[in-house]
Amino acid sequence: MRHLINERFLERVMQTSPAKRVQAAINKVVGPLGIRVVxxxxxxxxxxxxxxxxxxxxAxxxxxxxxxxxxxxxxxNIPGATRFMIDSLHKLGVFDDAVASALEIGPGSGRxxxxxxxxxxxxxxEIYETAKPWANYLVSRHNVILQPTDGSSLAPTADASCDLVxxxxxxxxxxxxxxIRYWLEMQRVTRPGGRxxxxVMTEDCLPPGAIATWAASGINNGAYPAVMPRRPMLALFDxxxxALVGSFRAPMGVGQTETFVFRKT
Ligand SMILES: C[S@@+](CC[C@H](N)C(=O)[O-])C[C@H]1O[C@@H](n2cnc3c(N)ncnc32)[C@H](O)[C@@H]1O
Incomplete structure (x- = not known):
């Protein structure tokens, strides 16, 4: 199992002053509120x-x-975040084997x-996306298959049919x-050898100070940000x-998440 030791990107973003990061999070919530009301x-x-x-x-x-x-x-307020993710996946060998069939849950803008x-x-x-306008936008711009999305199952996708989920x-x-329902479904649709x-925001993403920063973010309601304990998740996949190929942390909101790459044996 490989841990990526590329912590520089994480450090660079996390070194941005907490006030600025809190402000960015508040802008994210409060700024759009104007749009919501008006x-x-x-x-x-x-x-x-x-x-x-x-x-x-x-915009x-x-x-x-x-x-x-x-x-x-x-x-x-995290320039280069998408590129960092893709580069990290490359380093963990995610694109080493041919990928004939991919599936993404919640692609959003498609970044x-x-x-x-x-x-x-x-x-x-294949994509599963609950936000209809974005799902249709992705279908119109990319050669993707929008599957009927009930919010927790991948029922339209056949067992062991995907190389990358x-x-x-x-x-x-x-x-x-x-x-957790999606996790079981992701396991079902991945073919042997697939990834x-x-x-997720694991306990490792909540170092001292991070909880105070989240508390000051202005975010109050809803599921975001969701925390998931690392050990039961790893045990479930094991x-x-x-097999756990590797993991790495990257910024999200005013905190961070940990990305995991698994390979079906
Ligand atoms: C925080 S956004 C992330 C979007 C994109 N993956 C990104 O990182 O830019 C979460 C995405 O998941 C979608 N989503 C939320 N709940 C979902 C569900 N139960 N099933 C599928 N998509 C879902 C949202 O509409 C949104 O596109």
Whole structure:
């Protein structure tokens, strides 16, 4: 099992003053509240609905940034976050074998999706996404299959049919029950030799100070940020015949999540 020792990216972001990071988190919650009340009544505690499509596309265009770069740099205040994730997955060998069939839960804007497609060119890319406008946007822009999404199962996907099964910043946003159901489903649809990738906010992501920073973030309601203990999760995957290839931490909101790569033996 490999731990990536590339902590520089994490350190660089975490060294941004807590006040600035707290402000970014508050902006993330309070800023859009104006839009919620005035423009489209978006409910930010409803994590199944993601950010508003039209407003985000327009803001990205105004900033002359791709949607992914806009989300990384302006909304999340974590420039280079998506690229760091993809580079780290490369280092852990996620793209070493041919990927004919990929599946992603909760791709949102597709900031990871577009780079994963670039990295491994899967012939088939299934998505499960509860935010309808973004799901339709991804279908119109990428050659992906939008599967009927009930919020916790991958029922339309056949057993052992996927080489790469992923979720980014999803299990740090949704409640415990859909997360554990998705885990069992991810295990079911992964073929032997295939890989599972996802991130969660484990106890290792809550060093001294992090809890105070989250407490000051202005976020009060809803499932985000969701914390998941590391040991039972690792035991669940181990018991089901998934070897842990490696893990690494990266910033999320005012804190961080830990990304895990498993391989089905
Ligand atoms: C925090 S966003 C992350 C989006 C994207 N993965 C990223 O990192 O930019 C969570 C995403 O998961 C979607 N989502 C929330 N609950 C879901 C569920 N139960 N099943 C599938 N997608 C879900 C949201 O609509 C949103 O697109």
């Amino acid at each position: 423009r489209n009544r978006h409910d930010w505690s409803d994590t199944q609905n993601f950010i508003p499509l039209k407003g985000t596309l327009a 990205a265009q105004k900033a002359s940034l791709s949607v992914g770069d806009y989300i990384d740099t302006v909304m999340n 990871y999706l577009e780079k994963i497609v670039e990295a491994c060119r899967p012939a088939r890319y 992923m979720a980014f910043k999803v299990f740090s946003s949704i409640p415990f029950m859909p997360t 599972i990738v996802f991130d 018991t089901a015949g998934f």
